[in-house]
Amino acid sequence: MTDNTASDILRIAVAQLNPTVGDVAGNLAKAREARADAARQGADIVLFTELFLAGYPPEDLVLKPAFLKACERAAQDFARDTADGGPGVIIGTPLKRKSGTHNSIIFADGGKILAERYKLDLPNYGEFDEKRVFQAGPEMQGPVNFRGVRLGIPICEDIWGDVAICETLAESGAEILLVPNGSPYYRGKVDVRHQVVIRQVIECGLPIIYANQLGGQDELIFDGASFAIGSDKTLAFQMSQFEETVNVTTWKRSRAAAGAQSGNNSDGWVCSEGPMSKIPEKEEADYRACMLGLRDYVNKNGFKNVVLGLSGGIDSAICAALAVDALGEERLRAVMMPYRYTSKDSLKDAEDCARALGCRYDIVPIFEPVEGFLHTLTQLFEGTKEGITEENLQSRARGTILMAISNKFGSMVVTTGNKSEMSVGYATLYGDMNGGFNPIKDLYKMQVYALARWRNTHVPPGALGPSGEVIPNNIIDKAPSAELRENQTDQDSLPPYPVLDDILECLVENEMGVDEIVARGHDRATVTRVEHLLYIAEYKRRQAAPGVKITKKNFGRDRRYPITNRFRDGG
């Protein structure tokens, strides 16, 4: 009930949910369900994530007046729900006000909106582009009095930057900070978030609750892993990563806590009850991010099933495993498309992989289309040497067949290029690059191997696929090959993957110079060649399907290089 008498116990539910961008009615329905669930668990208040009603990030959708109106209406409706005497709510929504369009929250209780708060620090780096569509909120936005407890509500980036928003809230009397976030995954991000929040707790002396969104949104993966750091700077609770959940946490007033952290005599808040989930290790986390990203992309875009070319190589095998884990065996169709260079081993490995995963497996030879193209082009190509042109026809025949299956049966094509290949353009445009979504686009080849090995000995929570050796070890052990000509291996055209990946990580992830990379022990000619290949493949990447972001520098959202570019560090 709405009552401003200070209580000594506060039950705060954190709704770590998977909204869909643009589905305002669906997101409101989800929020209502979560609030009812939290009410049953005895919550006083439910904290939702950043821009929950819109789904995060809504990008240019917030430039549409009709979208803003739908969000405003949903926020008003949800606020009215709180007249039932159940939990109050803090929920993110875009709001258009005289001062502009804001990335906001509404705070509602007792059927009314008690307060609105606007994000002050709009992130505009990496994958974020918020200054483009939002206006920053004013500097002074104090805490909100909720049933006698003063709650501060900075929004996501507000606690990341150098602006002293948490400290200002503490100085204005806030007792706990509740932070709605849309914080995308990259490897190791959970630790980074903990450090950011600990730094703020040191500055402001208040406990901070960090509620993060869940789910895939195009390239971005929101991994949840919501948590709180108490005023003693230790982890007060930790929610699970990659899972939708509503957890109620109990907070108690404690004079000892306040005295310890600020030396003053006022009361502080201590978490006495909350989850303490284990955060998965790196291979598991990356694998689950890829799985969640593929699942949400396929489901949120309304595809019933997916199709991919299964070659007997590692990239298509891990994509098949991810598809079965994300969607179930009955939703994947794997197609082997042999040509004259396809080895017996590849045919066997592809079949073994499909059998281990339990998915549908078709063999569609491509002799006729490839020979047909070659025949059609004979006259035109007379006197020229055979080479990549003819090789690429194989890839294009495969890509065309996959797109035909997609058109006929409505299955989305899963495309399988890893980050090493995408970096140097080792993939055929309108061939194996065909496809709607790429679950391994941001994994270097050596990481693909590590994840494949990991998956053969683990089944991640929520996976729909079987246990055991789902990626036959022969696929992991053999030399990678595109099999576009006799006895071809990737290493005919590229440096060995451990070398290539290290150089690429230096160039892409760390923006290192050629001299610095050479100083790590690499051959200068190799480094300059890789740098050149990286630059000239930009045109391909611009035409590539989106894929799951795993690193701090994925292609597309984070790393944005010009296509036309004559700069070469290596001369």
Ligand SMILES: Nc1ncnc2c1ncn2[C@@H]1O[C@H](COP(=O)(O)OP(=O)(O)OC[C@H]2O[C@@H]([n+]3cccc(C(=O)O)c3)[C@H](O)[C@@H]2O)[C@@H](O)[C@H]1O
């Ligand atoms: N700056 C630019 N802006 C716009 N377009 C540009 C361009 N530069 C080249 N192009 C165009 O791109 C074409 C070359 O690109 P593309 O046709 O993709 O062909 P390309 O890159 O020459 O060959 C594909 C490469 O991928 C390798 N690969 C590896 C693994 C698997 C597979 C597979 O297919 O299964 C292939 C294959 O061995 C080969 O090295 C040029 O003919 C030109 O039309």
Ligand SMILES: Nc1ncnc2c1ncn2[C@@H]1O[C@H](COP(=O)(O)OP(=O)(O)OP(=O)(O)O)[C@@H](O)[C@H]1O
């Ligand atoms: N014979 C084939 N049948 C079906 N699909 C194929 C075939 N050859 C290539 N493809 C498709 O083209 C993609 C690109 O080939 P590529 O050689 O890069 O990957 P891979 O064969 O899965 O792995 P690796 O590079 O380790 O051999 C494959 O992942 C697959 O989707």
Ligand SMILES: NC(=O)CC[C@H](N)C(=O)O
């Ligand atoms: N949505 C945001 O403001 C996110 C910003 C923050 N730096 C993060 O990655 O979590």
